[in-house]
Amino acid sequence: xxxxxxxxxxxxxxxxxxxxxxxxxxxxxxxxxxxxxxxxxxxxxxxxxxxxxxxxxxxxxxxxxxxxxxxxxxxxxxxxxxxxxxxxxxxxxxxxxxxxxxxxxxxxxxxxxxxxxxxxxxxxxxxxxxxxxxxxxxxxxxxxxxxxxxxxxxxxxxxxxxxxxxxxxxxxxxxxxxxxxxxxxxxxxxxxxxxxxxxxxxxxxxxxxxxxxxxxxxxxxxxxxxxxxxxxxxxxxxxxxxxxxxxxxxxxxxxxxxxxxxxxxxxxxxxxxxxxxxxxxxxxxxxxxxxxxxxxxxxxxxxxxxxxxxxxxxxxxxxxxxxxxxxxxxxxxxxxxxxxxxxxxxxxxxxxxxxxxxxxxxxxxxxxxxxxxxxxxxxxxxxxxxxxxxxxxxxxxxxxxxxxxxxxxxxxxxxxxxxxxxxxxxxxxxxxxxxxxxxxxxxxxxxxxxxxxxxxxxxxxxxxxxxxxxxxxxxxxxxxxxxxxxxxxxxxxxxxxxxxxxxxxxxxxxxxxxxxxxxxxxxxxxxxxxxxxxxxxxxxxxxxxxxxxxxxxx
Amino acid sequence: xxxxxxxxxxxxxxxxxxxxxxxxxxxxxxxxxxxxxxxxxxxxxxxxxxxxxxxxxxxxxxxxxxxxxxxxxxxxxxxxxxxxxxxxxxxxxxxxxxxxxxxxxxxxxxxxxxxxxxxxxxxxxxxxxxxxxxxxxxxxxxxxxxxxxxxxxxxxxxxxxxxxxxxxxxxxxxxxxxxxxxxxxxxxxxxxxxxxxxxxxxxxxxxxxxxxxx
Numbered sequence: 001x002x003x004x005x006x007x008x009x010x011x012x013x014x015x016x017x018x019x020x021x022x023x024x025x026x027x028x029x030x031x032x033x034x035x036x037x038x039x040x041x042x043x044x045x046x047x048x049x050x051x052x053x054x055x056x057x058x059x060x061x062x063x064x065x066x067x068x069x070x071x072x073x074x075x076x077x078x079x080x081x082x083x084x085x086x087x088x089x090x091x092x093x094x095x096x097x098x099x100x101x102x103x104x105x106x107x108x109x110x111x112x113x114x115x116x117x118x119x120x121x122x123x124x125x126x127x128x129x130x131x132x133x134x135x136x137x138x139x140x141x142x143x144x145x146x147x148x149x150x151x152x153x154x155x156x157x158x159x160x161x162x163x164x165x166x167x168x169x170x171x172x173x174x175x176x177x178x179x180x181x182x183x184x185x186x187x188x189x190x191x192x193x194x195x196x197x198x199x200x201x202x203x204x205x206x207x208x209x210x211x212x213x214x215x216x217x218x219x220x221x222x223x224x225x226x227x228x229x230x231x232x233x234x235x236x237x238x239x240x241x242x243x244x245x246x247x248x249x250x251x252x253x254x255x256x257x258x259x260x261x262x263x264x265x266x267x268x269x270x271x272x273x274x275x276x277x278x279x280x281x282x283x284x285x286x287x288x289x290x291x292x293x294x295x296x297x298x299x300x301x302x303x304x305x306x307x308x309x310x311x312x313x314x315x316x317x318x319x320x321x322x323x324x325x326x327x328x329x330x331x332x333x334x335x336x337x338x339x340x341x342x343x344x345x346x347x348x349x350x351x352x353x354x355x356x357x358x359x360x361x362x363x364x365x366x367x368x369x370x371x372x373x374x375x376x377x378x379x380x381x382x383x384x385x386x387x388x389x390x391x392x393x394x395x396x397x398x399x400x401x402x403x404x405x406x407x408x409x410x411x412x413x414x415x416x417x418x419x420x421x422x423x424x425x426x427x428x429x430x431x432x433x434x435x436x437x438x439x440x441x442x443x444x445x446x447x448x449x450x451x452x453x454x455x456x457x458x459x460x461x462x463x464x465x466x467x468x469x470x471x472x473x474x475x476x477x478x479x480x481x482x483x484x485x486x487x488x489x490x491x492x493x494x495x496x497x498x499x500x501x502x503x504x505x506x507x508x509x510x511x512x513x514x515x516x517x518x519x520x521x522x523x524x525x526x527x528x529x530x531x532x533x534x535x536x537x538x539x540x541x542x543x544x545x546x547x548x549x550x551x552x553x554x
Numbered sequence: 555x556x557x558x559x560x561x562x563x564x565x566x567x568x569x570x571x572x573x574x575x576x577x578x579x580x581x582x583x584x585x586x587x588x589x590x591x592x593x594x595x596x597x598x599x600x601x602x603x604x605x606x607x608x609x610x611x612x613x614x615x616x617x618x619x620x621x622x623x624x625x626x627x628x629x630x631x632x633x634x635x636x637x638x639x640x641x642x643x644x645x646x647x648x649x650x651x652x653x654x655x656x657x658x659x660x661x662x663x664x665x666x667x668x669x670x671x672x673x674x675x676x677x678x679x680x681x682x683x684x685x686x687x688x689x690x691x692x693x694x695x696x697x698x699x700x701x702x703x704x705x706x707x708x709x710x711x712x713x714x715x716x717x718x719x720x721x722x723x724x725x726x727x728x729x730x731x732x733x734x735x736x737x738x739x740x741x742x743x744x745x746x747x748x749x750x751x752x753x754x755x756x757x758x759x760x761x762x763x764x765x766x767x768x
Contacts (some may be wrong), residue, residue: 007747049581063572068575072583122660137590138583169581174586179594182686186598187605193633196602196610199625201658207617207629207634207760208643214612214625215634220602221595236658238651241703243633244612249750307667316695319662322647322697322709325751346703347662364581387575400710438598448666470664551668 010253011292014331017257018264025261026268026280032176033148033169038511039474041160041173053168058161059502062149063495065166066142070109071133077105080131081245089201091216103479108132110490111139111372113226113233113342113465114482116474120236125198125217130235133222137178138170140229140262143374144177145169146494147266150378153275153501154402157509161502165281176238177228177262185224185258192254193247194220219244227258230372232342232465240332241321242343252328252345259341263287263370266377272310274402279518283380285526288366290369291338294362299330302353302543306552310352319350330355337362340372342465346449349443350466351453356451356468357548363458363466364540365532366421372463382526384519385414387531403509409505417496422491422539424461428485429454429543447554451547456482461489580693582694619761627691630757635649635708638760642725643708644718646756647697648679659718662703712741720761735763 038053057065080087080100084305085094095102100116107114117123123132149163156162190196199216207210217233223245226232232239240246248263261519263282271280303326305316320329321554329346336343337359347541348359362369368379385399389406391397399406407412432438432453436524442449452471459466460482467473563678598611604608608621614628622628630636637645637655652659665672674701684691695713715737723733740759743752 006744006748010700010750015744049578049585051582061575062571064575065578068572068577069579069582071576072579076583076587077690078578118661120660129595130587132594134583134587138586142556170582171586174590178690179590183594183598188599188608190598190606192600193609193611193613196599197612198599202625204625204628204630207637207757207764208638208640210637211632212626212655213629214631214635214736215616215657216612218595218599220610221598236660236661236705238706242660242663243631243635243704243706243708247613247633248745250745253745253749291754307665309665309669309672309676310671312680313696315700316667317696318665318667318672318700319703320700321702321707322711323707323750324751328750344703347664349664349666350662350703352667366615389632443664444666444669448668464612468664469662470666537669554668 003303003327007303007330011133011295011331012258012330014253018231020259020305022265022268022284027272029144029177029265030270030272032172033269034310039175042175043169046167049167051167053165053171055153056162057165059149059163059224059498059505062163062166064104066145066494067491069166069170070142071369073109073138073345074105077108077135080127080342081105084127087124087126089126092126093122096122099476099479100474106483106486107465108135108231109139110463110486111143111340112463112486113230114460114467114486115233115465116479118237120201120215121396128235129218133205133225136222136225136231137174137182138228140178140225140231141170141173141371142267143372144173144262144266144376144498146274147270147377149372150381150497150501151270152341153504154274155382156505157507159194159505161506163498163501163505167233174405174544175186177386177472178225178303178380179513182221182224182228184221187226188254189220189223189251192251192296192321193244194251195244196220200392206231207253215244217509224236224258226343227255228261230259230339230341230534232265232336234343240343241347241368246345247325249328252324252332255343259339259371260335262373262505263339263376266374266385269516271375276520279351279402282525283384285522285525286532287368287370287376287399289525289529290365290532291334294338294358294369295331296483298355298358299327299350301358302382303325305352306354307352316352316355319347326524334362337464337466338369338371339369340367340375340462343464347469348466349470353548353552356553357544359466360451360455360458360548361536361544363462363464365426365538367462367464368532375463379493382414382417382497383532383535384528385410385430385533386418386519387524388519389529390531391527397515400510400516404504405510406429410500411498413496413503420462420492420496420536424485424489425454425457426543428457428461429480431481434458437475443472447547447550454543454547456486460485463490475546519539572707593650614733615757615761619758620763631710632758636757637708638756641721644756644759644763647707647710648699648701650701650708656708657706660704661705662702662705687721689717693717707750708757710756712737712752712754714757715754716743726763728766729765732766733763736766
C-alpha cells in the first residue's frame with residue numbers, strides 16, 4: 001500500500017470516530033449546560049464551596065467569578081511550584097525559581113501548557129497531579145463555560161445581561177463531561193502501556209550492561225485530560241512522542257480523537273443552545289474544512305520531505321518516532337496546532353519547512369479550526385460576526401446574526417478581539433528580536449531562528465503551547481514575557497466575548513426578514529473560511545515571508 | 555451568599571467584588587483539587603494496578619525476556635529504547651536524549667531541515683553504518699540516520715533490522731537464517747492495517763537473540 005493511501009486510511013478512521021461521537025457528546029453538553037437539576041454530589045460540593053449555583057449572573061459578575069477563580073488558580077499553582085520540594089511524592093525534585101513558577105502557573109491556568117521545563121527532571125508527582133492536572137480539567141471547563149455564556153447571550157431576549165452562573169457551569173462541565181471521559185480514556189491508555197504508579201525514577205542495569213532509569217508517575221490520568229481538554233502539557237519532556245505517553249500507533253490515533261472530540265462536538269451544543277441546529281452544522285463545516293486542509297498539506301509536506309536534511313537522509317524522520325512515521329506524525333501535528341492543544345508526537349522544530357509553516361499558520365488562524373475546547377468555538381463565532389458585518393456592508397443593510405443586530409458596540413468588541421492576538425504575537429516577537437536576551441535563545445539563526453521566535457509567541461498568544469523547541473526559553477526573559485503573552489492572549493478575548501454576550505442578552509430578538517443573510521448555507525461557510533484566512537493573511541504575511549516562506553524557497 | 559451583587563460603580567466596590575470572587579474561587583479550587591488532583595488519579599492508579607499491573611508499572615522485562623513488575627528483576631522496559639553499542643547487538647536509532655537513551659532527558663535534536671550540522675551528521679552516520687554493515691551507503695534506511703523525537707524510540711524499521719542480520723549472525727556464530735527468523739518474529743505491522751508504520755522492537759529482539767545464544 002502506498003504512503004498516501006495509508007495516510008488517508010488513518011485520517012478516515014479518526015474522521016469516522018468523530019462523526020459518530022460528536023452528536024451524542026454535543027447533546028450531552030447541551031443538557032449539562034441547560035438542565036435545571038443539580039446532581040446530588042454537585043449539591044454537596046456547592047455547600048462545601050459556599051457558592052450559590054442558581055443565581056443568574058450579569059456578564060460582568062460572570063467575568064469577575066471567572067477571573068477570581070483563575071487568579072486563585074495562578075497563585076495556588078505558583079505556590080505549589082515554589083514548595084514542591086517539601087510536598088509528599090516530590091521524588092527529589094527541587095523547587096522552581098520564581099520566573100519559572102510564574103510561567104508554569106500562567107501556562108496551565110490559561111490552557112496553554114507551554115513548558116519551559118523538562119517534566120522528568122523538574123516536576124514532582126504531587127505537583128503534576130494536584131497542581132498541573134487539576135488545571136488541565138478546570139481551564140478546559142472555563143473555555144466551555146464562556147461558550148455557554150455566549151450562546152445564552154444569543155438565545156435570550158431583552159434581559160438585564162444575565163448569562164448564566166459561572167460556578168455551576170464550571171462544576172457541571174467538570175463533573176458531568178470532563179471527569180467521566182478522562183477516567184475511561186485513562187484506563188484505555190494504561191491498557192496500552194501508559195504508566196500509572198507513584199514510584200520514583202530508579203536506576204537499573206540494561207541488557208548491554210549500561211544503566212538507565214525506570215520512570216514512574218501517574219501519567220495515564222494526566223495524559224487523558226491533557227488531550228481531552230486540549231491542554232497539551234506533557235508529563236515528560238518528549239510529550240506525546242514519549243513511549244510512556246503514547247506507546248502505539250493506535251494510541252496515537254486515540255489521542256488525536258481525544259483532542260478533537262470536544263472542539264468538534266461543541267458546534268452541536270451551540271446550535272442547540274441558540275435553538276437552530278443548522279447554525280451548528282455551518283460552524284462544524286467551516287472548522288472541518290480548515291482542519292482537513294491543514295492535515296492534507298502537512299501530510300503531503302512530510303511525505304514529500306523537501307529540504308537539505310530530509311533529502312540527505314531519504315525522508316523526514318528527524319524528530320519522528322518509527323512507530324508513527326511521517327503520516328501519523330503529520331496528522332498529530334496538524335491536529336495539535338489547530339486545536340490549541342500543543343502536545344507533540346514529533347519535534348515541530350524538525351518538521352519540513354512547509355510542514356512547520358502549516359503548523360504555525362494553524363495557530364495564527366486564532367485557533368478556530370476547530371480550536372481549543374470552548375476557545376475555538378467562541379473564536380469562530382467572533383469571525384462569524386465579522387463575516388456578517390462585511391456582508392452587511394456590501395449590501396448596505398444592518399448586519400444581524402441569530403436575530404441579534406450587530407451594531408457599533410458589538411462590532412467594536414469583536415474588532416478588539418480580532419486585534420488582540422496578532423498584537424501579542426507581533427509585538428512580543430518584535431521585542432524578542434530587538435534585545436540580546438531574546439536573540440540569545442535561538443538554536444539556529446537566519447529565517448529558521450526567526451520562525452522559532454515567532455512560533456513561541458504564536459504558541460503563547462494563542463494558548464497553544466507547542467514549541468519549535470530549539471529555542472531556549474527557560475530564561476527569566478522568555479519566562480516572563482511569554483507568561484504575559486499567555487495571560488493577555490487568554491483573558492482579554494474572554495472578557496470581550498463575555499461583554500458581547502451581555503450586550504446580546506439585553507437586545508430583543510429581531511424577526512428574520514427578507515434582507516437577513518442566511519448563516520447556515522454553504523455560501524456563508526465559504527465566506528467564513530475566506531474571512532478567517534484573509535484576516536490572518538493580512539496580519540501575518542510579512543513575518544511569515546521572512547520565516548518559513550524564505551526557508552521553503554531556499 | 556449571593557454571587558450576583560448589585561451593580562456598583564466605584565473602583566473600591568469593584569475591587570471588593572473581585573476579592574470576594576477570588577475567595578470563592580479559592581474555595582472552589584480547593585474542593586476541585588481534592589476531587590481531580592487526588593481522588594481521580596489515585597482511583598485510576600488503584601484500578602490500573604489491579605487490572606493492568608504489568609503495563610502500569612512500565613512494561614518491564616527480565617533477562618529471560620519475561621514480563622515483570624519488579625524493578626530489581628528488570629533489564630528494561632519493552633516500550634523504552636536503550637543503547638546497544640557492541641557489534642553483537644542490533645543497534646537502535648541515533649538518540650538525542652542526554653548521551654543517548656537517557657530516560658531522565660527525553661528529547662529530540664530539534665534541528666531544522668536546513669541545518670548544516672544535521673546534514674553533516676546524516677552523511678557521517680550513513681558512511682559509518684554502511685561500513686559497519688558492509689553495504690552500499692544508498693541502502694541505509696532513513697531511521698538509521700535520524701534521531702527520534704523522544705530520544706527513547708524503542709523501534710527500528712524492518713529494513714534497518716534486516717540490514718544488521720549478517721553482522722549480528724557472524725559475531726554470534728549463528729546462521730543468518732536463524733537470526734532472520736528472530737527478526738521476522740519481532741516485526742510488528744501497522745495497527746488496523748493503516749495506523750503508524752511497521753517496526754521491530756530492538757530490546758525484545760536483542761533479548762530473543764541473547765536467550766537463543768545461551
